[in-house]
Amino acid sequence: xxxxPRAESSRxxxxxxxxxxxxxxxxxxxxVTLRIPRGTVHALVGxxxxxxxxxxxxxxxxxxxxTGTIVRAGKTCAWKHPSDSxxxxxxxxxxxxxxxxxxxxxxxxxxxxxPRGGLLGTYSKRRMLAETSALAERHxxxxxxxxxxxxxPASTCQIVEVLKALAxxxxxxxxxxxxxxxxxxxxxxxxxxVKNLSRAGTTIIYISHRLEEVVEIARDISVLRDGYVVHTxxxxxxxxxxxxxxxxxxxxxxxxxxxxxEVGSTALxxxxxxxxxxxxxxxxxHWGEIVGVAGLVGxxxxxxxxxxxxxxxxxxxxxxxxxxxxxxxxPADALSHGIMYVTEDRKRTGLCLELPAAWNMTLPCLAxxxxxxxxxxxxxxxxxxxxxxxxxxxxxGPGAPVxxxxxxxQQKLLLGRALxxxxxxxxxxxxxxxxxxxxxxxxxxxxxRMAAKGKAVLIISSELTELFGIADRILxxxxxxxxxxxxxxxxxxxAVMQLAAVDEGRI
Amino acid sequence: xxxxxxxxxxxxxLILVIAILSLWQPDSFLTLDNFVNVLRRSSVYGIIAIGMTxxxxxxxxxxxxxxxxxxxxxxxxGTMIGLGGEAPPAGIIALGTAVGLLAGAVGGLVSxxxxxxxxxxxxxxxxxxxxxxxxxxxxxxxxxPINVSSYRYLGEGTLLGIPVSVVLFLVVIxxxxxxxxxxxxxxxxxxxxxxxxxxxHAGVRVDRTLMxxxxxxxxxxxxxxxxxxxxxxxxxxxxxxxxxxxxIAAVVxxxxxxxxxxGTITGTIVGTLLISFLRxxxxxxxxxxxxxxxxxxxxIVLAVAVxxxxxxxxxxxx
Numbered sequence: 096x097x098x099x100p101r102a103e104s105s106r107x108x109x110x111x112x113x114x115x116x117x118x119x120x121x122x123x124x125x126x127v128t129l130r131i132p133r134g135t136v137h138a139l140v141g142x143x144x145x146x147x148x149x150x151x152x153x154x155x156x157x158x159x160x161x162t163g164t165i166v167r168a169g170k171t172c173a174w175k176h177p178s179d180s181x182x183x184x185x186x187x188x189x190x191x192x193x194x195x196x197x198x199x200x201x202x203x204x205x206x207x208x209x210p211r212g213g214l215l216g217t218y219s220k221r222r223m224l225a226e227t228s229a230l231a232e233r234h235x236x237x238x239x240x241x242x243x244x245x246x247x248p249a250s251t252c253q254i255v256e257v258l259k260a261l262a263x264x265x266x267x268x269x270x271x272x273x274x275x276x277x278x279x280x281x282x283x284x285x286x287x288x289v290k291n292l293s294r295a296g297t298t299i300i301y302i303s304h305r306l307e308e309v310v311e312i313a314r315d316i317s318v319l320r321d322g323y324v325v326h327t328x329x330x331x332x333x334x335x336x337x338x339x340x341x342x343x344x345x346x347x348x349x350x351x352x353x354x355x356x357e358v359g360s361t362a363l364x365x366x367x368x369x370x371x372x373x374x375x376x377x378x379x380x381h382w383g384e385i386v387g388v389a390g391l392v393g394x395x396x397x398x399x400x401x402x403x404x405x406x407x408x409x410x411x412x413x414x415x416x417x418x419x420x421x422x423x424x425x426p427a428d429a430l431s432h433g434i435m436y437v438t439e440d441r442k443r444t445g446l447c448l449e450l451p452a453a454w455n456m457t458l459p460c461l462a463x464x465x466x467x468x469x470x471x472x473x474x475x476x477x478x479x480x481x482x483x484x485x486x487x488x489x490x491x492g493p494g495a496p497v498x499x500x501x502x503x504x505q506q507k508l509l510l511g512r513a514l515x516x517x518x519x520x521x522x523x524x525x526x527x528x529x530x531x532x533x534x535x536x537x538x539x540x541x542x543x544r545m546a547a548k549g550k551a552v553l554i555i556s557s558e559l560t561e562l563f564g565i566a567d568r569i570l571x572x573x574x575x576x577x578x579x580x581x582x583x584x585x586x587x588x589x590a591v592m593q594l595a596a597v598d599e600g601r602i
Numbered sequence: 603x604x605x606x607x608x609x610x611x612x613x614x615x616l617i618l619v620i621a622i623l624s625l626w627q628p629d630s631f632l633t634l635d636n637f638v639n640v641l642r643r644s645s646v647y648g649i650i651a652i653g654m655t656x657x658x659x660x661x662x663x664x665x666x667x668x669x670x671x672x673x674x675x676x677x678x679x680g681t682m683i684g685l686g687g688e689a690p691p692a693g694i695i696a697l698g699t700a701v702g703l704l705a706g707a708v709g710g711l712v713s714x715x716x717x718x719x720x721x722x723x724x725x726x727x728x729x730x731x732x733x734x735x736x737x738x739x740x741x742x743x744x745x746x747p748i749n750v751s752s753y754r755y756l757g758e759g760t761l762l763g764i765p766v767s768v769v770l771f772l773v774v775i776x777x778x779x780x781x782x783x784x785x786x787x788x789x790x791x792x793x794x795x796x797x798x799x800x801x802x803h804a805g806v807r808v809d810r811t812l813m814x815x816x817x818x819x820x821x822x823x824x825x826x827x828x829x830x831x832x833x834x835x836x837x838x839x840x841x842x843x844x845x846x847x848x849x850i851a852a853v854v855x856x857x858x859x860x861x862x863x864x865g866t867i868t869g870t871i872v873g874t875l876l877i878s879f880l881r882x883x884x885x886x887x888x889x890x891x892x893x894x895x896x897x898x899x900x901x902i903v904l905a906v907a908v909x910x911x912x913x914x915x916x917x918x919x920x
Contacts, residue, residue: 406803427805436803444803447796449863458793459804461786468786512804 107166108133108267108298109154109185114163116149123149125322127163131267131315136289136299138309138330141319142342142531147302150319151269154300155187156180167267185267186260194244194252201227201240204258230258235291249392250274250281254288261297268292269300274308275529278392278557280596286312304529306335307560318342343532351539351564356383358567361418362551363520365403368412372398373575376412380520380551385542387566387583388555390595395575396555397439400522403553404436405429416520430459435518437509439525439555445509446497453479453493456508460516482511487537503534510541521545521552527561539565559588571595611908612856612872615901619876623883630886638765644878645771646671646826646833647845648871651852652778653710653822655870656815658853659782661795661862662717662724664816667823667849669735670709671842674827676739678702679748679837689752698750702831703824709735710820711813718809732846739839749836757832767829774822779867781818791815795862851898852877855905876901 107130114127124146131137141147152158154165156174165172167183174180177187194203201223209218210226227240236254244255253273260268270289274282282305289312293299303309309316310330317327318341326341359382368376373395380386388396401407403414405423414421416432423429429436438444446455456479457464464478465471476493483490486507490500497505506526513521523542527535542565546552556562562569563583571579571594579594624632650667657664681701686694709731716727759766782788790811793801802808831837856873858865877898884894 404803425805425807426803427807430805438800438803444797444799447793447800447863449796449859450792454789454792458789458801458806461789465786470784470786470789472784 106132108168109300110166111150111154112164112166114150114153114160114165116153116158116161122322124153124160127319127322127324129317129324129327131298131300133298134293134296135314136293136301136312138313138316139300139302139319140304140306140309140316140338140342142533145319145342145531146322147319148271151187151271151300151302154180154185154269181263181265184265185269186263186265187269187271188253188256188260188273189271194255196245197243199241199243200238200247200255200258203244203255204230204240204262206259208263226262227258230261234258234261234288234295236288248281249277250284253277253285257288257292265297267298267300269302271302272304272529273301274303274305278390278394279592280391282308304531305558306338309338310335339532343536356547358382358384359549362416363403363553364415364418366413366415368399368402368414369410370398370402370407371410372407373402373572376577378570378577378580380553382519382549382551383546384568385546385552385554385566387562387569388553388572389557389559389562389569389591390572392557393574394572394595396572397524398575399572400436400524400553400555403429403522404434406436426459430516430518433517433519434522435459435513435516435520436522437506437513437524437526439528441502441505441509446505448496448498450497451493452490452495452497452500452508455497456482456493456511457515459512463516478515479511482514483508485514486511486541501531501534503530503537506530506534506538507541510538513545519550521550521554523552523554525556526554527556527558535561559591562591563588611912612869612876612905615905616872616876616879619879619883623879623886627883627886631883636882636886638768640875640878640882641768641771642765643882644874645765645767646830647849647852647877648771648874649774649829650819650823650826650845651849651870651874652774652867653819654849654853655778655856655858655865655867656782656791657724657819658850658858658860659795659862659865660791660812660815661798662812662815663728663850663860664710664713664819665725665728665846666709666713666731666735667819668842668845668847669732669739670706670820670823671827671830671845672739672837672839673709673735674702674705674824675831675837675841676742676748676839677705678828679750679753679831680742682750682753683748690750695753698753699828702828703821706824706827707817707821710816710818710823713820714813714816717816718812736839742839745839747836747838750831751835753832753835755832756829757835767833770825770829774825775867775871778822782867787811787814792863795864797863848877851902855902857909873905 109131111127111129114124116124127150139147149158153160156177156179159175165174167185172183195206204227205223210222211218224240231238236258238251238254244252257268274285277285286308289299289301301309301313313330315328316330316333316338318325318338320342361379362382363380366377376399388399390396398407402409403423405425405428408424414423421432423432453476457475461470464475479493488504488507488511490504497508500508510526526538542552542554554562554566566583569581569583569586569591570577571581571591573595581591630636650671654664654667678698678701682690682694682698685697713728713731716722716731717724756766761769782791790801790806793804793806794808794811798808830841852873853865853870854860855876856866856869858869880897880901881894884897889897
């Protein structure tokens with residue numbers, strides 16, 4: 096890239112020039128150069144392990160580059176600590192939010208920089224509330240500064256994080272997967288926020304796996320692969336397919352594997368099922384069939400899965416497997432009927448992070464592996480290793496700490512449970528959330544292969560592209576009820592979105 | 603590297619303490635008699651600590667073990683003297699011992715039930731049972747100890763030249779190690795301590811497993827109580843005051859995490875022996891029992907601090 100003339104360099108809010116960073120023999124970043132003009136939204140995409148987070152850690156001062164420079168508003172910077180980058184107006188907004196749940200929005204926004212009160216060591220609550228309101232208003236956010244954070248939806252929490260950054264005079268916001276835990280409606284709110292911020296002159300670096308969002312809001316895009324910037328330039332004229340191609344180095348056609356499966360007899364038949372969160376749900380699922388469940392966050396999709404998997408009791412209705420009534424009161428019951436639930440929240444309800452990877456993989460299937468109560472450790476490792484191979488799961492071995500695996504590999508590990516248990520009914524809740532594209536493709540491929548083997552798959556997803564890519568049928572849920580049961584090839588994403596969101600005002 | 607330090611450290615410290623004491627007091631410390639003596643003294647708290655290891659790995663804690671130790675003794679001695687008089691026959695002695703073990707198991711079961719049925723935090727539930735069991739032990743015979751002068755086998759007897767209490771300690775070690783490492787119950791104990799929600803999702807019967815864990819802990823406390831009672835040939839309602847803290851310290855020095863999911867039987871043995879040898883060494887060197895508390899306190903803080911330090915450096919944040 097040719098150097099920009101000196102006088103023009105100040106039109107960039109931020110320049111990173113020739114950044115190199117190695118960890119031992121691994122080159123995490125190689126000659127990375129990014130130029131981000133003031134007040135623009137710059138998307139940064141790449142698979143997990145492409146170097147995004149290393150780059151962001153360097154930008155935030157958590158790590159230092161081996162070589163290369165960061166120029167902020169014309170000045171070369173050497174940040175040694177996150178407080179240095181924040182002082183220079185660069186704020187990170189991480190996936191895992193750092194809000195104090197019991198404090199109010201205002202208290203969170205001014206945490207650590209509370210406006211002084213009259214007395215020594217006190218702070219003015221009134222001024223804090225007023226300044227929060229003013230700050231929110233200036234940026235077009237509609238929040239009540241006196242509300243406590245624990246009751247807020249994920250999108251509002253992101254807004255609070257942004258306000259927190261703005262209160263510290265941040266001019267560049269780095270947002271890491273801000274929509275990963277949001278439903279479609281909340282995503283719309285967040286994207287609107289990002290647009291407003293950039294209109295008001297804030298520069299935004301936007302990291303996301305959801306390419307639809309990136310296409311919608313970013314002016315420029317940079318794609319990282321294996322530590323290199325493989326593409327950088329304006330978003331205009333780029334299709335999602337082009338971006339994916341840059342990211343993975345292959346075509347989008349491979350993205351959803353094509354398959355032809357004869358759908359078998361009825362596997363699961365749910366009729367008039369109600370629980371504390373869902374009402375009067377009836378549908379059938381056949382052997383060899385993949386059925387998607389669409390809906391907004393809070394529509395009751397996970398709650399439906401919870402009933403099927405023995406996590407919540409059903410209050411009415413029946414569940415039949417192969418035409419026979421079954422009683423599923425606990426997750427252990429579900430497992431014994433061949434139902435495997437793969438959670439939407441790996442960290443909270445999926446993995447035991449202190450334990451070795453293989454232990455996590457075999458946890459629900461220990462009885463099948465050994466002699467009911469006695470373990471067979473050698474066999475366990477053998478099976479875990481074979482399963483990892485089937486899933487192209489990358490780990491240093493069965494004893495690897497599960498916390499050291501990437502999100503995609505952790506997800507594969509959880510799916511491996513269904514393989515080991517030889518589950519017949521797979522209930523997958525957001526199986527590709529927050530994982531990189533290569534792993535997604537592997538998982539789609541696995542799901543397709545399992546359906547071809549006659550397994551029945553129920554897959555909950557907030558990504559409609561994904562549901563339309565792999566599902567035969569799509570169930571649409573809204574406010575705890577099933578509102579439509581559609582054949583995927585006979586409907587459109589727009590129609591499904593309409594059904595899911597029709598009484599929510601807007602999409 | 604850090605992992606290695608962490609695993610070797612408690613063991614290394616134990617060797618170090620033994621080496622220092624051997625050089626310092628070769629005549630009194632480095633004798634077979636003294637070692638056997640230390641092992642015998644370790645056996646009571648060691649056996650209880652092994653039960654506590656399961657509890658702590660599951661993410662819980664049992665503060666009631668000290669009180670339960672006294673209660674089991676009182677129940678056993680009460681049965682022996684009550685049914686058999688001053689010199690109870692062997693059958694009654696055996697019955698009393700069984701009652702003592704049963705009291706332990708029931709005591710643990712009650713704590714487990716409070717935790718799983720009433721959903722109390724283990725700390726709070728066992729704080730309650732700690733007071734409850736101590737109270738019952740004191741009320742039973744109006745605060746008076748019960749002498750059982752013929753109950754000597756567990757405390758003084760030997761089997762193939764090895765003290766019976768040490769043999770029991772070894773048997774418990776082998777059994778507990780096998781249960782923790784080679785059974786579904788053991789694996790589920792780790793899973794519950796690491797992430798109880800994830801364990802539940804994976805089909806682990808969490809409540810049932812926890813009941814088992816606390817009952818096992820109680821049973822081992824009962825066994826420890828029988829040895830303690832036999833050693834002093836009397837049941838004291840005030841026995842084991844503060845024992846829970848020594849026992850928890852041994853487990854934690856052995857590398858277990860109070861937040862659950864980590865801990866080993868080997869670690870707990872090393873922790874128990876480390877404390878015992880330190881106590882023994884202090885006594886031989888002439889440090890008073892009161893000042894020994896300072897030494898033990900420093901060791902606990904050091905052990906946990908080093909553990910945390912290596913953990914942070916390894917980047918695995920707890």
